[in-house]
Amino acid sequence: MKLKKLKIGYESYDIDWWTATNATSNEASGEFFAKEKKIGVDARESGAQLVNTLLHEALHGVVYHQGLKLGDEQEELIVNSMANGLTSILVDNPGFVAWIKEQL
Ligand SMILES: [Zn+2]
Numbered sequence: 001m002k003l004k005k006l007k008i009g010y011e012s013y014d015i016d017w018w019t020a021t022n023a024t025s026n027e028a029s030g031e032f033f034a035k036e037k038k039i040g041v042d043a044r045e046s047g048a049q050l051v052n053t054l055l056h057e058a059l060h061g062v063v064y065h066q067g068l069k070l071g072d073e074q075e076e077l078i079v080n081s082m083a084n085g086l087t088s089i090l091v092d093n094p095g096f097v098a099w100i101k102e103q104l
Contacts, residue, residue, distance in 0.1 A: 002015070002017055002043075003015050003054070006039060006054075006058060006061070008058060008061035008062060008064075008065055009061070009062075009064075009065030009066075010065070011037055011065070012037065013032075013037050013038055013039045013061065014037065014038050014039070015038075015039050015041060015054075016038050016039065016040045016041070017041055017043035018040050018041060018042050018043055019043055019044075020044065028040075028042075029041070029042045029045060029049070029053040029056075030042060030053040030054065030056060030057040031057065032057045032058075032060035032061055032064070034061075034064050039054070039057045039058070039061070040057075041053055041054055041057065048087055048090075048091050051087055051090065052083055052084065052087040055083040055086055055087060056079055056080065056083035059079040059082055059083055060075070060079055063075055063078075063079065
């Protein structure tokens with residue numbers, strides 16, 4: 001299943017699944033577009049790499065919606081660290097996502 005939307009804060013973001021032809025030229029795996037209300041994700045990714053990319057872009061959305069005043073470099077470092085850490089936790093604990101779903 002390809003996720004179509006992700007709600008972050010008070011906005012809903014369309015997920016734009018990039019193919020080889022429309023992936024960005026800077027070879028990013030994803031990108032958060034606040035004004036366009038879009039999240040671009042490289043559709044050629046799969047598994048933990050894909051989860052990590054979408055978590056990463058969602059966290060950029062959290063930074064944006066929570067009004068965190070971070071410089072670009074600082075934001076990227078924090079978002080990257082948190083996304084990588086969360087992805088690792090999810091990979092290492094297969095029952096965790098199911099447990100979260102039960103609680104929410
Ligand atoms: Zn980033």
